[in-house]
Amino acid sequence: MKKKTLVLIGLKLIVLILFLVVMISCKDSITDDVVTETTEDSAVAEISDDLDTEVVVSEEIAAAELDSCINCHNSTTLIFAREVQWENSLHGSGLTFERNGADCATCHTSEGFTERITAGTFEISEDIQNPSPINCLTCHNIHDTYTSSDWALTSSDPVTFELTGDTYDLGNSNLCANCHQPRPADIPQEGGGDYEITSTRFGPHHGPQSSMIAGVGGYGEEYTGSDIHYDNVDSGCITCHMTDTAYGKQAGGHTMNITYEYHGETEEYLTGCIACHEDIESFDRNGLQTEIEEMLEEVHVLLVAQGLIDGESGSGITGTFTSEQAGALWNYKTVEEDRSMGVHNPGFAKFLLKTALEALQ
Numbered sequence: 041m042k043k044k045t046l047v048l049i050g051l052k053l054i055v056l057i058l059f060l061v062v063m064i065s066c067k068d069s070i071t072d073d074v075v076t077e078t079t080e081d082s083a084v085a086e087i088s089d090d091l092d093t094e095v096v097v098s099e100e101i102a103a104a105e106l107d108s109c110i111n112c113h114n115s116t117t118l119i120f121a122r123e124v125q126w127e128n129s130l131h132g133s134g135l136t137f138e139r140n141g142a143d144c145a146t147c148h149t150s151e152g153f154t155e156r157i158t159a160g161t162f163e164i165s166e167d168i169q170n171p172s173p174i175n176c177l178t179c180h181n182i183h184d185t186y187t188s189s190d191w192a193l194t195s196s197d198p199v200t201f202e203l204t205g206d207t208y209d210l211g212n213s214n215l216c217a218n219c220h221q222p223r224p225a226d227i228p229q230e231g232g233g234d235y236e237i238t239s240t241r242f243g244p245h246h247g248p249q250s251s252m253i254a255g256v257g258g259y260g261e262e263y264t265g266s267d268i269h270y271d272n273v274d275s276g277c278i279t280c281h282m283t284d285t286a287y288g289k290q291a292g293g294h295t296m297n298i299t300y301e302y303h304g305e306t307e308e309y310l311t312g313c314i315a316c317h318e319d320i321e322s323f324d325r326n327g328l329q330t331e332i333e334e335m336l337e338e339v340h341v342l343l344v345a346q347g348l349i350d351g352e353s354g355s356g357i358t359g360t361f362t363s364e365q366a367g368a369l370w371n372y373k374t375v376e377e378d379r380s381m382g383v384h385n386p387g388f389a390k391f392l393l394k395t396a397l398e399a400l401q
């Protein structure tokens with residue numbers, strides 16, 4: 041793997057240098073100067089001291105005709121525009137790719153995700169030693185065939201949730217659901233007796249957005265209401281967060297941001313909503329977010345009163361509780377960690393909080 045990468049970098053350099061030679065000498069073609077030949081080990085590529093003499097280029101690169109590079113590396117801003125957006129996204133600017141342990145690197149590092157998707161399992165063999173953040177190569181097959189088809193996504197297969205075994209299948213946003221799903225945990229069961237909470241961070245790990253949209257992964261009875269946005273938004277996350285027209289580097293496109301700071305205010309990016317909600321003025325459509333916020337507060341008060349959450353620090357408290365109490369905390373954390381204040385799945389968010397309130401009363 042490492043060897044192949046090194047060789048590829050070498051090969052890329054050769055190709056670029058050849059371009060320069062051609063430009064400097066203004067020759068009609070580079071074939072006069074270059075003998076393209078396959079060596080036994082195509083990994084061997086040498087560049088001689090004098091570029092006018094023989095150069096050995098691997099079959100792989102020779103086959104990927106130079107004009108294919110130009111599909112992407114050209115005088116347009118095809119790549120640059122996305123780079124600028126990506127740099128301003130949390131994927132590009134966040135610090136959590138330091139989470140390089142095998143348990144975490146599958147979602148927090150580019151290398152871990154690539155290994156996991158290639159192997160088709162949730163596990164990777166070891167920690168990632170030189171981690172990099174989620175980048176173009178994490179999500180696209182860049183420099184695989186060296187043609188435009190390399191924009192294809194590294195995965196768009198339906199995703200089976202690790203937590204519940206349910207399937208998420210909403211077009212290209214399946215890619216996102218690989219990472220933006222809760223990690224496996226023991227969800228409290230109704231009437232399950234005593235439940236031991238052993239971590240102050242009890243609850244679904246950060247990012248249960250896809251399971252929330254699909255309406256699964258909560259404590260309590262099975263939810264049978266509607267999953268409005270799962271049923272209606274064909275490209276899921278992408279439709280709302282990744283509109284093809286980005287707003288500068290603040291929102292949409294490869295920033296994937298749906299809110300941004302402007303003149304000291306937090307602004308909402310409504311472009312993705314308008315296709316379906318023509319007159320929408322805020323995410324708080326029909327007061328949904330206000331209602332969810334009020335319900336969260338009601339549940340919070342009870343969780344503090346019953347000793348599951350520290351009222352001052354806001355963090356969880358370890359100890360033995362009833363499965364109803366632990367279940368209420370699970371649902372509260374699910375809605376909180378989803379971070380859309382109900383928008384991802386209005387009906388399910390209300391259901392989770394209603395179930396939590398009933399469990400605590």
Ligand code: HEC
Pocket residue numbers: 052053055056104105106108109110111112113119123176182183186187188189190191
């Ligand atoms: C499908 C589009 C695409 C094609 C085709 C393509 N590249 Fe790239 N290339 C990229 C992207 C995307 C990056 C990474 C940009 C970034 O990291 O911001 C990149 C990066 C590079 C870099 C910078 C070093 C690196 O590896 O990050 C070089 C050099 C390069 N490409 C050379 C080539 C050559 C030579 C070819 C043809 C043999 C080629 N590319 C074909 C998309 C493409």
Ligand code: HEC
Pocket residue numbers: 130131133134135136137146147148149153174178213215216217218219220277278281282296297298
């Ligand atoms: C390889 C795993 C992975 C994939 C694939 C992925 N994400 Fe993320 N995403 C993360 C992680 C990890 C973070 C947090 C990064 C940090 O804090 O350093 C994040 C952050 C985000 C944020 C920023 C949240 C904030 O607080 O501002 C949004 C929005 C987001 N992702 C949306 C998406 C969308 C949409 C897709 C699919 C197009 C996607 N992600 C694909 C792992 C992933």
Ligand code: HEC
Pocket residue numbers: 136139143144145146147148218219220221222223245246247248377378379
């Ligand atoms: C299944 C994928 C996945 C795994 C595995 C995973 N994470 Fe995350 N993590 C995410 C996503 C996605 C986010 C961003 C969620 C968001 O912005 O709402 C995130 C966010 C975080 C954050 C930032 C939260 C914040 O509030 O700032 C930390 C810290 C973190 N993860 C630590 C870890 C650690 C430590 C591990 C391993 C024990 C781990 N993660 C394993 C997907 C994962």
Ligand code: HEC
Pocket residue numbers: 118119120122123124126131174175176177178179180191193212215275278282294
């Ligand atoms: C978190 C995953 C993710 C990352 C990181 C990412 N992309 Fe993408 N990209 C996507 C998705 C998903 C789409 C398709 C959106 C759609 O379905 O409309 C896409 C589409 C594109 C397209 C349009 C391709 C086409 O066939 O029309 C280009 C160009 C592109 N990305 C370039 C980049 C570049 C350059 C980078 C690095 C700076 C990058 N992407 C990083 C997920 C990602």
Ligand code: HEC
Pocket residue numbers: 213216217220249250253269273276277278279280281296297298299323378379380381383384
């Ligand atoms: C129907 C539109 C819609 C869909 C579909 C959608 N989101 Fe969101 N998402 C939102 C809105 C609106 C918010 C922000 C609410 C707020 O800040 O008040 C949000 C918030 C978030 C956040 C919190 C950080 C932030 O930017 O505010 C993350 C992370 C996120 N969504 C990821 C995803 C992922 C991953 C998917 C797909 C599995 C997805 N979303 C699907 C509309 C959507």
Ligand code: HEC
Pocket residue numbers: 268269272273274279280310312313314315316317322323324325326328383386
């Ligand atoms: C592909 C279509 C589609 C997109 C895109 C979409 N929605 Fe929806 N949304 C629906 C449908 C259908 C309903 C249910 C019918 C209704 O309330 O109009 C709904 C319902 C809602 C509700 C529930 C309102 C209530 O009365 O309880 C909220 C809130 C909402 N959407 C917010 C958003 C936001 C914010 C965005 C953009 C970030 C968005 N939607 C994007 C289709 C969409």
